[in-house]
Amino acid sequence: MCSFGKIVFAAGILFGGVVISQAKEEGTSDSPLTPEKRQEWHTLLAGSHYVAIAKAYADYMIEHGRDTYGKVHSPLFVTVLDRKTGKVLDNRGQAFYPHIVTKPYAPGLRRDQKMRPQDRTYAGANPLEDLALYGLLYRLSEHTGDKHYAADADASIAWFLAHAQSSATGLYAWGSHMYWDVLKDQPVYASTGSPIGGYGGHEYSYVWPYWDQNLGALKRFAYGLWNHQISDQGTCYWNKDLIQLSEIAPRLANLKTRVPNPRVLIAGDDRAKFGITVQALDEVRKAGITQVSVETRVRATGR
Numbered sequence: 001m002c003s004f005g006k007i008v009f010a011a012g013i014l015f016g017g018v019v020i021s022q023a024k025e026e027g028t029s030d031s032p033l034t035p036e037k038r039q040e041w042h043t044l045l046a047g048s049h050y051v052a053i054a055k056a057y058a059d060y061m062i063e064h065g066r067d068t069y070g071k072v073h074s075p076l077f078v079t080v081l082d083r084k085t086g087k088v089l090d091n092r093g094q095a096f097y098p099h100i101v102t103k104p105y106a107p108g109l110r111r112d113q114k115m116r117p118q119d120r121t122y123a124g125a126n127p128l129e130d131l132a133l134y135g136l137l138y139r140l141s142e143h144t145g146d147k148h149y150a151a152d153a154d155a156s157i158a159w160f161l162a163h164a165q166s167s168a169t170g171l172y173a174w175g176s177h178m179y180w181d182v183l184k185d186q187p188v189y190a191s192t193g194s195p196i197g198g199y200g201g202h203e204y205s206y207v208w209p210y211w212d213q214n215l216g217a218l219k220r221f222a223y224g225l226w227n228h229q230i231s232d233q234g235t236c237y238w239n240k241d242l243i244q245l246s247e248i249a250p251r252l253a254n255l256k257t258r259v260p261n262p263r264v265l266i267a268g269d270d271r272a273k274f275g276i277t278v279q280a281l282d283e284v285r286k287a288g289i290t291q292v293s294v295e296t297r298v299r300a301t302g303r
Contacts, residue, residue: 032064032086058140062152070185075155076125078182089122120190121179127160128174128206161214170224175203203240248280252287267295
């Protein structure tokens with residue numbers, strides 16, 4: 001028999017909200033759902049009623065997955081929930097699964113790394129990473145005729161666009177390295193839990209399709225990208241992380257200490273001057289790295 005926890009996890013993977021659980025003994029669940037509701041979930045999953053599963057998942061997120069934490073409650077959807085309790089995770093910077101060892105995702109990089117306590121949206125909202133959830137809510141309104149799904153998505157998006165934009169840069173607390181912390185009621189860097197700074201910074205990792213809800217925010221964001229993340233203004237991207245050109249040399253030196261025979265790919269973009277690409281190539285040669293390629297096709301800026 002599938003437990004309630006497994007059912008929510010499956011729906012979360014399919015439809016956009018990441019719902020995970022910390023280890024607990026069976027029978028000690030503090031789930032917000034009644035036994036009858038949990039049985040309904042089991043029946044839906046067992047019968048492969050996919051539309052019904054999607055609807056049940058959306059209903060659960062609307063009822064239990066909102067920002068009811070901290071001093072300021074909002075219509076935001078949280079990105080990660082404990083599937084046993086239906087609550088946001090709060091581990092105070094400790095690893096959630098210290099017993100899990102993962103394989104490195106690149107040779108010589110973080111070998112036998114355990115699940116990171118940082119660089120993940122464990123205790124907050126990150127709409128840019130949860131586009132599938134918002135898409136599901138809008139699609140359910142179209143499919144069922146029930147407008148409250150779209151209304152809940154609208155409310156969450158409107159609040160985020162109005163409150164999570166930096167007054168200093170115009171950028172948002174979203175992407176891989178930043179999020180809105182629902183416990184602290186503020187934007188934070190995922191690596192430090194601080195609004196001051198941390199690894200990576202703002203990362204526009206997907207195209208945000210809902211700017212029509214706040215055109216003023218879109219204008220400020222566009223200026224923010226131009227002023228802070230356009231690569232022909234003395235900056236470039238190391239993988240997807242925005243850095244200053246002066247950081248290329250020390251990063252290359254660090255790469256050589258970690259990887260026996262490093263390989264480097266240099267790519268320009270549609271906003272970068274070619275001279276920047278040549279400058280990066282010069283730094284690679286100075287570092288003594290011989291395996292280097294220069295991509296000839298033009299990418300969109302920031303990718």
